Amino acid sequence: MTATAGRDDTFPKLLARNAQIRPDRPAFRHKDLGIWQSWTWREVHEVVGAYGLGLSVLGVEAGTKIAVIGNNRPRLYWTMAAAQWLGAVPIPVYADSVADEMAYVLDHAEVTHAVVQDQEQVDKLLAVADRIPSLHLVLYDEERGLRDYDHARLKSIDAVIADGRERLARDPAAAGRLAAWRDRGRGEDLSIILYTSGTTGRPKGVMLSFDNVVKAAEIGSGFDRLDERDEIIAYLPIAWVGDHIFSYAQAILVGLCVNCPEGPDTIAADRREIGTTYAFAPPRVFENMLTLTMVRMEDASALKRRLFKWFLAHAHRVGERILNGDSVGPGDRLVYRLGNLLVYAPLRNQYGLSRVKVGYTAGEAIGPEIFRFYRSIGVNLKQLYGQTEASVYVTMQPDGEIRADTVGRPAPQVEIRIDDNGEVLYRSPGTFLGYYKDEQKTAETKTPDGFVRSGDAGFFDTEGHLKIIDRAKDVGRMQSGDLFPPKYVENKLKFYPNIKEAVAFGDGRDMVTCFINIDLVAVGSWAERNNVTYASYQELAAHPRVYAMVAEHVDAVNRSLAGEPRMGGAQIRRFLILHKELDADDGELTRTQKVRRGFIAERYGPLITALYDGSDTADIRTEVTFEDGRKGVIAATLRVQDMPAHPVTAPADLARAA
Amino acid sequence: MRAPDGPLIVKGDVILAAENVSLGFGGVKALTDVSFDIQKGEIRAIIGPNGAGKTSMLNCINGFYHPTEGSITFKGQRRPRMRPSEAARGGIARTFQNVALFKGMTTLDNLMAGRSLKMSRGFVWQALRFGPAMREEVEHRKAVEEIIDFLEIQAIRRTPVGKLPYGLQKRVELGRALAMEPEVLLLDEPMAGMNLEEKEDMCRFILDVNQQFGTTIALIEHDMGVVMDLSDRVVVLEYGRKIADGTPAEVKRDERVIAAYLGQAHA
Known part of the structure; x- marks a missing residue:
């Protein structure tokens, strides 16, 4: 690829x-009217060219901005290519964004x-048309329902093509002009603007050049050795950088086939029919x-259920090791083969x-x-860490080095x-040009030497794998200068089934302390098995043996923190077990069950004081809301x-790696 | 889907008319002297309180009941004793108040069943699925797929309809009626038992069917908001008699309609 x-x-x-080199290989497929319609690369090249010429007549030229809105459809991908053909810049927009947000992006x-x-x-665009003064023409793919609309500013894609x-056909010189337009484009030109959804504030337009996107696609397809025989199903939003790289850039780069499902509801069935690689x-x-499988298995016959379990x-024991190429005994391998025949392969097929x-x-x-489930049944599932500003790829998991x-x-080609x-900073060929x-914002995000601030905090473990711990702005600092990533510490605690919720404190303090909520179901069944009697949640939470058990968990977390670079200072030095469950009804959790740190700190102020003033006990009176509202x-x-x-015990900090 | 063939009727012409229709079951009079017409290409609503005779009226139109007096004229032809299958062949399709699909069959098969009147090859040919019968099947499958696309039910193509939620079953039933490529579509409470979102979807489909295929639609509906938004003209029945007929705005102002729906004020 690099040669060309x-x-x-x-x-x-x-x-x-x-x-030219693979004219008859399938390029795009789209399931329409129950049949997979397909287009070869030759056809796609021809359609995109004609489309480009049609667009040029409608006033599209170099630098024109074209919004692309909708589900994954070949014609929408071709729109991006046709726009780029003319040097115009496609701007894919999330199809499910509300009219207001759409108006902002299109106007910006x-x-x-x-x-x-x-x-x-x-309809959505017409509703906000007055807020997008620059917009003067809308093209559509599906005509349905639009027949009686005013077509003064409305045209079908088909008509343009x-x-x-x-x-x-009419003008012999047109083909030459078209080819000249195509060959005028340069790698350093702006190829696309992707607006990041942005959890806070207005969306930002990330500008990527052809070089960015093509190089990123080279990285990705080279890493997993993709070629023209590969099949991908395009179903994630076209405005998302991942889809742009996977279903557009990599597909065109290596000539693999992009399959567009019938609709958002048919993806599972369509994926099964195509058998994506x-x-x-x-x-x-x-x-x-996985949940659906487990639910369905409950309805299966007893024999099937037992086989499945x-x-x-068995797969849980040896499956991952086999996939990783580790040594596994011949007996276990044989049983795994049999399992593959009876269970794993049918499961994979179902998915x-x-x-x-x-x-x-x-x-x-x-x-x-x-993660382990899929790997154990033989699906080579991997994680990657990426951002729009990086044209996706920042870190990837090489075969044989996969961890959850x-x-x-x-x-x-990525430096970190x-x-x-x-905070994790990276520099790569995919690093974006700037925010439109x-x-x-560009200056805030990009350092003078070309590194990009990811906004995420993380560290490299002893084997050189990146671990993301939290959003960088949530990572606090202790008086000693040590890092304090609250969510990371809490998640380690919550890994134990006995601990339902944890709230860690430490920002600006001399040590890390923690509130812990026990899980009534898990601890209750433990109590039953261990002859611990209790009358209420409060009594169970305060039981000395429960304290002893939780202390063991906290100790284990501390040991693991001590073994990780820069995390040693965040060991939990004091904790207490709360007498009530944190509850959304009391405002302690959000409705999506996330801890509201500030609110809790305020409500349980006396407890935090006790954690830091050295006292052995703390008194607290809290108002609670019962389920009936009293x-x-x-x-x-x-x-x-x-x-x-x-x-x-962690070795010297691996702050730099390349 | 193609526009249905048949005698050319310009939009606005009367395609179906009920003239002085009365219907009695023994001593019970379901309909008394009801007359109204349905114009080509319009959406015509039939409303009225429970037991007003709305479904009986639809049943008369598609030949399920035969009026004891009066007659139905369809495309200029008087049909005193039309059988349902004749009505269907003549271009009248309908859906039912309580869904009447083949529950064990898939969505696709139900829709294909809707095409059965359009199939020309006999039973034996179709059982053989060979040669001309196969070609015919492909052609009908294409028509059915367009309806599936139109109603956005691709995801349930292979699902037995008995397993589907009620709202979707209603949509499949509409699909089966559309598969006949009818000129007149009778919808008996298409939105009954649906939640708001399903209702909005159904409204859009009804409007699209009307606009895109020019299908004439007569519908019974209880949701007044829906009726007023969708229909071009409304006929109101009460105790088997017509008490009002006109545009939604006219009907809404009519004293007798208000009384029928809100009850009479007894001063």
């Missing part, structure tokens, strides 16, 4: 190359043309598939992962159990540096437990 990259440095040029990007999927998106074809899904997709247990070479999950942390709790090594505050029309007061005296610190 010098010349074919834009996607329209790569399309032309594909049309000063789009003049919008290409949308259907009536729903047309047909117009382009007609001009090509390269898959990507956020953790929740894998979670849902037995072989899954549409039979042919998958490598599957990725990213976006948020995946549960280790879920790290995001892998720096991807090829850990800042003093624990926001010099200040309020009451719970008073309690809680014991504070001291914990010894482990000596820091």
Whole structure:
């Protein structure tokens, strides 16, 4: 690939190359009317060219901004290519964003043309048209419901393509002009602007050049050795950088086939029909598939259930080791083969992962159990860590070095540096040009030497794998200068089933302390087995043997923190077990069960004081809301437990790696 | 889906008319002297309190009941004793108040069943699935797939309809009626038992069917908001008699309609 990259440095040029070297390989498929319609690379090159010519007649030229809104449809991907052909800049927008947000992005990007999927998106745009003064033409893919609309500013994509074809047929010079436009593009040109959804504040437009995107695609496809025989199913939002790299850039670069599902509800069935070889899904997709399997298995016959359980247990023991290529005894291998025949292969087939070479999950942390499940049944699932500003790839997991709790090594050609505050900085060929029309934000994010601040805090473990611990702005500092990542410490505690919730304190303090909530179900069943009697949650929580058990967990967490670079100072020195469960009804948790740290610190002020003033007990009176809405007061005296610190065993900090 | 063939009727012409229709079951009079017409291409609502005779009226239109007096005129032809299958062949399709699908069959098969009147090859040919019968099947499958696409039910193509939630079953039933490529579509409470979102979807489908295929639609509906938004003209029945007929705005102002729906004020 690298040999041709010098010349074919834009996607329209790569399309032309594909049309030449693999004219009859399938490029795109789209399931429509129950049948997979497909287009070869030659056809795609022809359509995109004609489309480009049609667009040029409608006023699209170099520098024009074109919004692309809708689900994964071949025509929308072709819109991006056709725009790039003319030197225009496609701006994919999340199809499910509300009209208000859409208006902001389109206005900020000063789009003049919008290409949308259907009536729903047309309606949305028409509703906010007065806030996007630059917009003067909307193209649509599906005509349905739009027949009676005013077509003064509305056109179908098909009509534009047909117009382009007609001009090509009529005017012999048109083809030459078209080729000249295509070859005018340069790698350093702006290729696309991707607006990041941004959890806070307005979306920011990340500008990526062709070089950024093409190089990132080279990194990704080289890493997993993708080629033209690979199949991918495109179902994640086209405005998301992952989809742009996986379903557009890598597909065009190596000539693999992009399959567009019928609709958002048919993905599972469509994936099964296609049998993708390269898959990507956020953790929740894998979670849902697993849950559905478990629920269905409950309804299966007793024999099937037992087979399933037995072989899954076997896979749990040896499956991952076999996948990693570790040594496994011949007996275990044989049983695994049998299990593959009876259970694992049918499962993989059900998930549409039979042919998958490598599957990725990213976006948020995946549960280790879920991650292991898929790997144990032979799906090569990996994690990666990426950002829009990096054209995705920052770290990746090489084969044989897959772990559930790290995001892998720096991807090829990516340099990573850990800042003093624990923030991860990276520099790579995919590093973005800047934020569109926001010099200040760009300067804040990009260092003078070209590194990008990721906003995430992390560290490299002893084997050189990056571990992301928290958002950098949430990572505090203790008086000693040590880092204090609250969520990281809490998650380690919550890993124990007995601990339901934990709230750690330490920012600006001399040591880390912690509130702990026991899990009534887990601790209750432990109490039953161990002849511990109790009358209420409060009594169980205060039981000396429960304290002793939790102290063991805290000690184990401390030991593990002591063994990790820069985490040793965050060992928990004092903790107490809360007398009531943290509850959303009392405002202590959000409705999505996230801890509201500030509120808790205020409400339990006396307890925090006790944690830090050395006292052995703390008194607390709290108002609680019962489920029927009545309020009451719970008073309690809680014991504070001291914990010894482990000596820091972590080796010298691996702040830099390349 | 193609526009249905048949005698050319310009939009606005009367396609179906009920003239002085009365219907009695023994001593019970379900309908008394009801007359109204349905124009080509319009959405016509039939409303009224419970037991007003709305479903009986639909049943008369598609030949399920035969009026004891009066007659139904369809496309200029008087049909005194039309059988349901004749009505279907003539281009009248309907859905039912309580879904009447083949529960054990998939969505696709239910829709294909809707095409059965359009299939010309006999039973034996179809059982053989060979040659011309196969070609015919492919053609019908294509028409059915367009309906599946239209109603956005791709995800349930292979699901037995008995397993589907009620709202989706209603949609499949509409699909089966559409599979006949009807000229007149009779919908008996298409939105009954649906939540707001399902209702909005159904409204959009009804409007799209009307606009895109030019299908004439007569519907019975209880949700007044829906009726007023969707329909071009409304006929109001009470105790088997017509008490009002006109545009939604006219009907809404009508004293007798207000009385029928809100009850009479007894001063």
